[in-house]
Every structure is written in structure tokens, then in C-alpha cells.
Amino acid sequence: MNWTQLPLGPLQTNCYILSNEKGECIVFDPGAEGEKLVSWLNENHLRPLAILLTHAHFDHIGAVEQVREAFDIPVYIHKEEAEWLTNPALNGSARFQLGEISGQPADHLLGNEDSLTIGSFSLRLFHTPGHSPGSISYFFEEGNAVFAGDTLFMGSIGRTDLPGGNHEQLIRSIHDHLLTLPEEVIVLPGHGPATMIGDEMERNPFLNGF
Template sequence: MLQYKIIPVTDFQQNSTLLWCDQSQKAALIDPGGEPDLLCSELESRKLIPEKILLTHAHIDHVGAVAELARRWSIPIEGPHQADRFWLDSLAEQCQVFGFPKVESFIPQRWLKQHDQVTVGELLLEVRHCPGHTPGHIIFYHADSKLAWVGDVLFKGSIGRTDFPQSDTASLLKCIREQLLPLGDEVRFIPGHGPMSSFGEERHSNPFLR
């Protein structure tokens, strides 16, 4: 069975998620954006086995702790889509622009694309490519739990910003309508920032989707 804990990190309060399989005790971190010591302590306190790091997209507030954690635990990095490589190539510039401490650069061991699957222990997550906020943005969906990690594609009452290089509002809205909402109104989602919601709630109340 899937278990998880949302861990907001840094002054940006981005949602990092500690996700684990309670049968194998193997765990992944989704979008570890900073505070690696905090994320380590959360994992170690549960005696979990770190297996991999999963990334929805390559903005600094979602990848700030990736290189350090991957090195500490000797685990692979999976995601995002390769179209976000230019963001990873500019991590130093991102740190300067957004006021983040300098971080190590990295390249994922596995880029992900539409319909790929990733495993965490005995759990299986589906991958959907959802460009718009960034060109290589992906989301992770666990069908058995009806739970999705959508990064900065969709928020409770809002959608992701599209004022970055290679962002596109029309693509973002198209992905929400064609990739996310068809999963079902009952599907809950964890956004990159802020509280959880469901696709049904956003379908009916989100002003950007009306």
C-alpha cells in the first residue's frame, strides 16, 4: 500500500513528498526542493530505504536538494521529460535569480515521457507529460490510490505560471483538460505548492478552468 507525507521546504514552501511502499519499506522523494537534512531525517525516522528521486520539472525550487540527496544515498534520479534539460543546465543562474543557495548540477539517470511507468518498491506510478509551466513537466499518478502529483501544473483554485522561458498557457490548459481531468473527479492531487485538492473540485470551482 502507498504511504506518503507532504514536507513543505524553504521559504517558497514547495511541497516535497516522501512516498513509500509499506510492504517493502522502499521510498522515493518527489521534488525535493531544499532542506536536505530535514528530508533525510523524515526518511530515517521511519526506517525507510531510499530507492530513487522523482522530479516533475526542473525549476530550482523543486530540485534544490536533488544532487546532494542522490549523492548521500547513492540513488538514481528519474524525471522530468528531457525538454526541461535547459533548466537543469541553468541551475547556477536559477539560484542567483531566485535567491537560492548554490546547488550542485546533475543530470537524471532516466528522462521520463508520456506513458512511462516508474516503480517505488511494489508501487507503480504512471507518467503523463504535461507541458505548459515548463516544456518538460510531467505528473505522476497512482491509480490504485487515485492520487496524483502534479507539480506546478494545477493548484487549488489556480494553475501554474506561464511567464517563464518556453512556458505556454494554451498548452498548460490543454494538458489539464486532456491529461488530468479525465482521470476522474475523485482523484486527489498534491500540487507543487499549497493544499491538496481533487480534480472534481477544480473542475467545478477553479476560475481558470471554467
């Protein structure tokens, strides 16, 4: 199986496509440029099975409806952010000058599940709040990678000054769920380049002491 990073929109939010040898795929965080994303998927002969959201801030959900409608696939989100897809005040789009975003509710709400299987894709789920109340990190053990959203970045961590953010909670989420993964696991963040768990344990100034 392979993953592809596609930075989209004015904030260059990373959308990830996780695909298998049969041409099936999972779409993580389709944040913007829906037409471009749908074209890319079709040009690469990929058939999406689902949209998985690490969280529902506006820059991670801007193309959800276009992708969902184009391929008639379900959307998964944590139950803590069940209303965010439909409410610009909650997803933050009402605060910025990039256009308000509202769509249909998610098809599946995730809670205390520790795993998720869609087709041939098996993922471990970690509820990693702090950047937002419903942030989820998806660990793809077979590919040795974790889709971390805006929880952990190369040399940094997610911002916690937005509504629902909590710095201490974010540090605890990273420590309890991400830093317990093998050091060679690749971290696929919501913005910027990929990194590795071991590198962040050693060099991330926000995680000193862990």
C-alpha cells in the first residue's frame, strides 16, 4: 500500500491518499480545491472508499462535499465534532476571510473505537484532543505511518489558541498516544513535511522532557 501527500488550498493543508494495489483508497482531510482533488483521483485511476477526518477545522474539510458527492462515499469524524461540518462558527471558517464552509453531517461518528477497517485498510484510532476536541490520529501499522492531523508537526505541535484548544491536553495526547509508537513510525502531519516519531522525541522543543 502507498500514501501520497497533496497540499491543498491557501493554507497548504495536507490531504493524504492511502491506496492499495487494487486501486482502492482512503482520502484523509480533503481540505480545499475539490475539483483538483477529484481530477487527481480519477487521473490516477483510484476509487475512494471513504473520507477520514483528523478533525474538522475549515482548512481540513473544504473539499469534503465535492469528494463525497463525486464518489458517493461516507465521511468519518469524531463525535466531539459531529456538528462542525455543518456549522461555520464551529469549524472556524466564519472567523477567516476565506469563505464560510458548511455541508452535510458526517455519515459515521467515531467514539471509543480502537480500530477501524474499511475494505482492506485497517487502522488503529487514537483520540488525540488538544488542538481540537475531536482530533483523531489514525495509525496505519502495515505502512508504519500515523496520520496525525494538526497534533504533531516536524519540530512543532498544533496550535491551541482556537476554541476548544488546550495546550496541556495536547501535550498529554502526544505523550500518551504518539510517542508510545515505535521510533521509526512516519508522522504524516496536517501541514508541512513528514517526520518520524524518533526524530520528534529527540529534537522537538515542545516535547523536551518526555
